[in-house]
Amino acid sequence: MEYLFIIRYQKFKKSLENLSKIKNLKWPEDEQTYGFIWNGVISKFCITFDLSYKLIKDILIEYHGVENFIKGSPREILKQGHYTNIINTDIWLEMLKDRNIIIHEYSDLEIVDKWCEKIQNIYIPLFEELEKYTENITKKLN
Secondary structure, three states, rough: OOHHHHHHHHHHHHHHHHHHHHHHHOOOOHHHHHHHHHHHHHHHHHHHHHHHHHHHHHHHHHHOOOOOOOOOOOHHHHHHOOOOOOOOOOOHHHHHHHHHHHHOOOOOOOOOHHHHHHHHHHHHHHHHHHHHHHHHHHHHHH
16 A cells, blocks of 8 residues: 555646646736646646545555545545544635536636636645645655
C-alpha cells in the first residue's frame, strides 16, 4: 500500500503543480481561446480533486487505520479526512459539490470567472495544504 500511496502522491503533486499555473495565467480576450483554456483548467482541477480525495483515502487507511467509510464515496472520505485532521475545513465538501456542478456547467463562459477565482483563491491553497501534510508523512517513511 505504501508504494501505491507514494505513486498517488507524486501524481497529485504533479497535477497540482500544473493546476497552480493558472495563478499567473493571462486570460485571452477572445472567447474561443478563453473557452479552450478554461476547458483545460476544469479538466486539471477535476483530476487534481480526484487524486486528492483518493490520496486522503490512502492516508486514512495506511496511517489512521480507518476503513469503515463507504467504499469509493468521496463525501465519506472527505468527512473522515476532516474528522482525523488530515484536512481541516468543511470547504472540501463544498469543493466536492462545486466539482460535480462545474463538470456539467463549464460551457457557460459567463460564470467561468467565478469558478476560476474560487479555484485560484480557495481550492488551490487547500490542495497545497494537503500536499504539505502528505509531504510530512512521506518524510516519516524515509
